[in-house]
Amino acid sequence: MQDKINQYLAEIEAIDPQNKVELEDFRLKYLSKKGLISVLFEDFKIVPNEQKKAIGAEINKLKQFADSKFLEFQDLISTKEESDNESTIDLSLPPIAHETGTRHPLWLVKNRIIEIFERMGFSIAEGPEIEDDWHNFSALNFAENHPARDMQDTFFVNLNPDIALRTHTSSVQVRTMETQKPPIRVLSPGRVFRNEAITARAHCFFHQIEGLYINENVSVKDLKQTLLYFAQEFFGKKTQIRMRPSYFPFTEPSVEVDISCQICGGKGCNVCKHSGWVEIMGAGMVDPQVLENCGIDSKKYAGFAFGMGIERITMLKYQIKDLRLFSENDVRFLRQFHHV
Ligand code: DAH
DSSP: OHHHHHHHHHHHHHHHOOOOOOOHHIIIIEEEESSSSHHHHHHHHSSOOOHHHHHHHHHHHHHOOOOOOHHHHHHHHHHHHHHHHHTHHHHHHHHOOOOOOOOOHHHHHHHHHHHHHHHHOEEEOOSSEEEHHHHGGGTTTTTTTTTSSSTTTOHHHHHTEEEEEOOTTTHHHHHHHOOOOOOEEEEEEEEEEEEOOSSSSSSSSSEEEEEEEEEOOOOHHHHHHHHHHHHHHHHHTTTTEEOOOEEETTTTEEEEEEOOOTTTTOOOTTTTTSEEEEEEEEEEEEEEEHHTTTTTOOTEEEEEHHHHHHHHHHHHHHHEEEETTHHHOOOOHHOOOOOO
């Protein structure tokens, strides 16, 4: 009997079933009800009493060994089959490529504008979108009862009427003049907010770029030449500009700046409403009172400022007719823009 036990131990030690069928053969041969180990337990009944203890222990050891081998191979084979199944995936199928996104047209235009002004020595200054009355209005000479302060134009913070979403990037002029000493040459891009109904031509948020230059002996000539350079770089060398008198509380004199129409070259068309000119921004010489409000000596220094809507410039550049397209995030619209 001991010989048989040793023989089976050696056989089981050596087994190496490769699949479920071979494993089942092993189970039937050694572990099933009629298997060799059950036969050993049958034969055990006739083992002489004095050998029963030793032989019994041996048979149990053999049974445990066979059981553990069985479980071990069962695990091995099922994981192997799982991974075999996985490898039946057809790796030759062409993958679905990730689409590369494009930059938002407002982002492209903003950066192009910055690039042009950087060449003239302007650097970037940013300010908060949530602003106080002083930086958005008072320091810029908006009178106490100025209509821009009206609830219809401005989003105020309910709990504090002194705090509002900035209505223009001119607030950054004030912050810059308060903290820097002339000469100052900054460009301030950013988002602004107005309490307006959303239509093709108006939105409750949009983007502006503000420019500010403060130094000794700055005049309207500097303003006009700077804006002409910008217009010709951005819209093309043939572009002309003109200035029309206007009014802003923080500039004196104030102007509105037009460029010659890109579509008809000045002859007159629908885009320029047959005038040959389209408006691109507001500008002017910084009002001496504004300089004083911000701690700059208006007898020594003068400056010019300008502000343009990035949406407006983008719409002119690409002939976009509806402002809402910029914030709807329809990729069919967005993917048409690659560079300016
Ligand atoms: N802040 C004005 C607006 O939002 C635009 C503007 C006009 C800015 C004239 C300026 C300026 O800096 O000089 O309508």
